[in-house]
Amino acid sequence: xxxxxxxxxxxxxxxxxxxxxxxxxxxxxxxxxxxxxxxxxxxxxxxxxxxxxxxxxxxxxxxxxxxxxxxxxxxxxxxxxxxxxxxxxxxxxxxxxxxxxxxxxxxxxxxxxxxxxxxxxxxxxxxxxxxxxxxxxxxxxxxxxxxxxxxxxxxxxxxxxxxxxxxxxxxxxxxxxxxxxxxxxxxxxxxxxxxxxxxxxxxxxxxxxxxxxxxxxxxxx
Amino acid sequence: xxxxxxxxxxxxxxxxxxxxxxxxxxxxxxxxxxxxxxxxxxxxxxxxxxxxxxxxxxxxxxxxxxxxxxxxxxxxxxxxxxxxxxxxxxxxxxxxxxxxxxxxxxxxxxxxxxxxxxxxxxxxxxxxxxxxxxxxxxxxxxxxxxxxxxxxxxxxxxxxxxxxxxxxxxxxx
Numbered sequence: 001x002x003x004x005x006x007x008x009x010x011x012x013x014x015x016x017x018x019x020x021x022x023x024x025x026x027x028x029x030x031x032x033x034x035x036x037x038x039x040x041x042x043x044x045x046x047x048x049x050x051x052x053x054x055x056x057x058x059x060x061x062x063x064x065x066x067x068x069x070x071x072x073x074x075x076x077x078x079x080x081x082x083x084x085x086x087x088x089x090x091x092x093x094x095x096x097x098x099x100x101x102x103x104x105x106x107x108x109x110x111x112x113x114x115x116x117x118x119x120x121x122x123x124x125x126x127x128x129x130x131x132x133x134x135x136x137x138x139x140x141x142x143x144x145x146x147x148x149x150x151x152x153x154x155x156x157x158x159x160x161x162x163x164x165x166x167x168x169x170x171x172x173x174x175x176x177x178x179x180x181x182x183x184x185x186x187x188x189x190x191x192x193x194x195x196x197x198x199x200x201x202x203x204x205x206x207x208x209x210x211x212x213x214x215x216x217x218x219x220x221x
Numbered sequence: 222x223x224x225x226x227x228x229x230x231x232x233x234x235x236x237x238x239x240x241x242x243x244x245x246x247x248x249x250x251x252x253x254x255x256x257x258x259x260x261x262x263x264x265x266x267x268x269x270x271x272x273x274x275x276x277x278x279x280x281x282x283x284x285x286x287x288x289x290x291x292x293x294x295x296x297x298x299x300x301x302x303x304x305x306x307x308x309x310x311x312x313x314x315x316x317x318x319x320x321x322x323x324x325x326x327x328x329x330x331x332x333x334x335x336x337x338x339x340x341x342x343x344x345x346x347x348x349x350x351x352x353x354x355x356x357x358x359x360x361x362x363x364x365x366x367x368x369x370x371x372x373x374x375x376x377x378x379x380x381x382x383x384x385x386x387x388x389x390x391x392x393x394x
Contacts, residue, residue, distance in 0.1 A: 034333055034335070035334055037334065037335060041334055063235070066231060067231055067235075068224055068228040068231060070224065070228045071228045074232060075232055078232075078236055079235065081239075082242060082243060085243050086242070086243065086246050089243075089247060089249075090246075090250060092250065092257070093250035093253030093254045094250075096258075096261060096329075100329050100330065100337075102334070103309075103330065103334055103336075103337055104305065104333055105334070
C-alpha cells in the first residue's frame with residue numbers, strides 16, 4: 001500500500017545510502033562487477049540505468065490501474081525493454097564511445113533486478129511523482145555505488161582515474177579482474193554497513209525464522 | 222471473462238505503443254548512428270593503416286560488408302563477426318600487396334568491456350600479422366575465447382577471400 005505519510009524528499013534520499021540498491025539491497029551485482037574496471041564505464045552504466053529506472057517507474061506508475069495482474073510482468077518487461085532500446089539508440093547515435101565501452105551490458109539493463117524490483121515493489125503501488133523520485137534516488141544510489149567501486153578499482157588496480165594517469169601510483173592489477181571486484185565490493189559494503197550501523201541478523205533461535213511473527217510458539221521474535 | 226479479454230488487449234496496446242515510440246526514436250537517431258559508424262570506420266582506417274586515399278571496391282563477397290583498397294594497393298576487408306554476441310564484432314583486416322596480413326583492428330565490439338579490451342591488445346592481434354594463408358590454430362585469450370574465435374574467423378575469411386580473388390581485387394576499380 002502507498003505510504004503518503006513519508007515526505008517526498010525521503011523518497012529521493014532513501015536510495016542513496018539507507019536503501020542503496022547495490023550496497024544495501026545487493027541487487028544488480030552483474031553490472032556492478034562487470035563494468036567497474038574503469039570509473040568512466042561505471043558512471044555511464046549508472047546514468048543509463050538511472051534513465052531507464054526513472055522512465056519505467058513513471059510509465060508503470062501511470063498505468064498501474066490499467067495493467068491487469070495477469071499480464072503485469074510481461075507488460076513491465078516490455079516497458080523496461082522499450083526504455084533500454086531507446087537509451088541504446090541515443091548512446092549509439094550521440095555517444096558511440098560509451099556505447100562501445102558498455103558493450104552487451106547496455107542491453108542487459110532490461111533484466112537488471114533493481115529496475116524490475118522498483119517497478120514491482122514501488123511504482124505499481126505509488127503515484128507518478130513519488131515513483132519518479134524513487135527512480136531518481138535509486139538510480140543515483142546505483143550510480144554512486146558503481147562510481148565508488150569503479151574509482152577504487154581503477155585507481156588501485158590500474159593507477160588511473162577516468163583514464164588520467166595518476167603520478168606515483170602503485171597498481172595492483174588483480175583489482176581490475178573479477179576477484180578484485182568482489183574484494184572491493186565486499187569492503188565497500190562493510191564500510192556502508194558500518195556507517196549506517198546495520199548489523200547482521202541473528203539467525204539462531206526463533207528470531208532468525210521468517211515465520212516467527214505468525215508463530216504462536218516463537219520466543220522473543 | 223472480462224479479465225481474459227482485457228489482459229491481452231492491454232498488453233497489445235502497450236507493445237504497440239512501445240513499438241511506435243521506438244520507431245520514432247529509430248527515425249530520429251538513424252542518420253546520427255550511420256554518421257557515427259562511418260566516422261568510426263574512417264578513424265579506425267586512418268589510425269591503423271595511416272592517412273591515405275581509400276576506395277571502396279564494387280565487388281561483394283559472402284560474409285564481407287565491403288572491400289576497401291588504399292593507394293599502396295593494400296586490400297582492407299570490412300567484416301562483421303560473432304564473439305559472445307552474434308554479429309557483435311566489427312573488424313578491419315588489411316592484406317598487403319605481398320598477400321600477408323598487414324593489420325587487424327577492431328572498429329567496434331559488443332562483448333563485455335573486459336573481453337573487448339583483452340582482444341584489442343596488441344599482444345593478441347599481432348599474432349595474425351604476416352600470415353599469408355589461413356591457419357586453423359592460434360593463441361586465444363583465456364576468459365575471452367569466443368571473442369578471440371570471432372577475430373580469428375574474420376582473419377581466416379579475409380585470407381581465404383583474398384587468396385581466391387587476388388587478381389580481381391588488385392585490378393578492381
